[in-house]
Amino acid sequence: MVEKNNFGFAELEQWLNERRVTEIECLVPDLTGVARGKILPREKFTEDRGMRLPQVTVAMSVTGQFPEDGPYYDVIDPTDRDMQLRPDPSTVRIVPWAIDPTAQVIHDCFDHDGQLIPYAPRSVLRKVCDLYAAEGWNPVVAPELEFYLTARNTDANTPLRPPIGRSGRAETSRQAYSIDAVNEFDPLFEDIYAYCEQMGLNVDTLIHEVGAGQMEINFFHAHPLGLADEVFFFKRTVREAAMRHDMYATFMAKPIAGEPGSAMHIHQSVVDKAGHNVFSKPDGTPSDAFYHYIGGLQKYTPAAMALLAPYVNSYRRLSRFTAAPINIEWGYDNRTVGIRSPISTPEARRLENRVIGADANPYIAMAVTLACGYLGMKNKIKPKDEMKGDAYLTPFALPRGQSDALDLLRKETDLHEVLGKEFVTVYSEIKEIEFDEYMKVISPWEREHLLLHV
Template sequence: MLTKDHFTFSDLENWLNERRVTEIECLVPDLTGVARGKILPRQKFTEDRGMRLPEAVVAMGVTGEFPEEGPYYDVINPTDRDMHLRPDPRTVRIVPWATDPTAQVIHDCYDKEGRMVPFAPRSVLRRVCGLFDAEGWSPVVAPELEFYLVARNSDPDMPLKPPIGRSGRAETSRQAYSIDAVNEFDPLFEDVYSYCEQMELNVDTLIHEVGAGQMEINFFHDHPLGLADEVFFFKRTVREAAMRHDMFATFMAKPIAGEPGSAMHIHQSVLGRDGKNLFSNPDGTASREFYWYIGGLQKYIPAAMALFAPYVNSYRRLSRFTAAPINIQWGTDNRTVGIRSPVATPAARRIENRVIGADANPYVALAATLACGYLGIKNRIEPTPECKGDAYLGDFALPRSLGEALDLLRNEKDLADVLGAEFITVYTEVKEIEHAEFMKVISPWEREHLLLHV
């Protein structure tokens, strides 16, 4: 049976014919992970096999704003020129909630000379995977993605609340790993699993996390680009399913005060030229590459935080004793550290980056964490001694705000070399605009505590 890993355009046409598809959603993930693009009739898609969009479409902030001046326009032409988009046949999926037979296909971004647009998120991940390929290495990842189900909320000034389940009641207490708490939302998750099956998404375990209405979905391990695509599709799918059940699904890092934040933990390992785990020696012990990879994560995670925690809200999650890390210590089977090594067989030895928020763009987050590990192996960076106790008792070792994180990212040349200087320039300039937009907003806390007291 032909798998999508080997899909050609001819195979894509056959796939579309078998499903009698009449429309194609041509998608491009932007810097925030939002699906941009166009909806084309099947015939036009077949004739053109691509489309054009202004290159700034993938380089805007979450508010839809662009920089008005500065280094951004050293990378993006101020004439608002087009990108030439090419569909990746391997990404084709049915849109299960569409009324008419509709497919969705992710596109890669190129300039008119046929070069990949360097600041498009999918391009950045392809670039990093290419560096591994050049060494004869194959990165393997498995994301664990947390999210909240919340009651519909049309007023952004009102706090979010857990949704009503089958019992007619909302959760009011912590229900970690509760089967009954998950069953409260059986109708929703039946739709989610049905949609995922139709879309051929390789989702694994569903659990109830610590927070009220907080869930986690695990993905089977695979190649980074394919899994970034699956996370991208999954977020879209869960949001759609939730709205059909009169609730919202949110991947905000910290949506509800007093509840734990949501993470995207990424398990990662590397296969060598022989197809064996590079992190294990023949005798089953941990290899030098295993420790160097950890050393790279420890050295570069602070500078990569703006990529792992991309919004002002992201830093509310990273606080002491809240199931989120505050530093870059590492340990075996230790969930208080930022870098965890789960108990596993030598063939399955892996490293879990627990710093990344659920709000991170999956393409950017995967590219950045792999870049850190790649630099660790290439530069033979030794890690600090293993943390065998409670890492929350240690000092903060991560940026405490988006502004601080952006300064660190701008000044880290090694990450710019791996991820691309053009990407770092565009990303940091866009995030500065978002930060400036946030600073224009006066919060309820400020009105409550400062109005009459200062």
């Protein structure tokens, strides 16, 4: 890949020619992180330099629904107008699993006046990064993404189970950091790493996490927008590779009862125009900005949970003693808190947001955690004292469900200003639809415990 700032349409054409690309997957990440768009012949893509799709394409629920009326249509034209999609040349990647030479390119969404669509996830992250740039700051992030491998499951009423490995057996016990447990799936991971190399994804370490069939991949630190693109591509890649090995890969926050949930821990720091980490003073001690950033995360994360834990399933992960935080305490090298400061040199001082679920849209998740830190630094918010003990023993300080989280988000106007009022309106309305859909479903627990007992 060529560096983002130097990769324009001329370089894109050369890149496509060198690889004899005949088709282009024109992609737009929607609110859930699903890849929407069109597949165009190379000639059509080169001729048009973009395409049009209805505005609602990036603003529908995970079930494909959208509101019939209400505030949603104060933002989105009820006449179902088109938006114009423009490719970002720096995002071009080959599609490794395609039979014919095929490329994929992420597009940005614009209205007819040439303005970014404010509720498109990529637009929201751009907006937050621009706020940092206006202060002379450059945010740096590094995500750690957990996911489960499961046996192929075509019946939604059947619980998921671990897949069969090379030994012919499925995992039946916790295998945290086990090399042999990872090697059970060597053929799959060889494909995943090969695909990532072909796509230029900057993945780093692969480990086996605590759960049966649960894995984690780490990314090298970089600018948030480029890394959100890489996480978006990576999720798509892992799902595709897993299916080719007769298994599924899922980024659900809590896919299997009794097993730990999956997170997207995001390490974050901020550097100034000279490249110095603003979290450290010249003498190497933590700066005021470091503490203010923590203060922002502590003040605004509870109201941001509807964005960081976006589904009803997300809140099943956030429970006591399950390797997931239940509050927004902070501490040095303390994995029981929601905001951890890992051991590092002063130049690499950073914070790790451990609250975010693997099911979160990477663009929205990065925008939100950076927005909280931005507000902390701008408003000089002081954090609570460091938590030096077990934070699992402290009270819950996060919403316990999606409905409560949405109420908190609607009330926190500071976040509305940073993320965009239009985005918060559209997002909240979509999540209300999802919650209403969920409430129509009767669960096995209800049939088991209530059918003949109440």
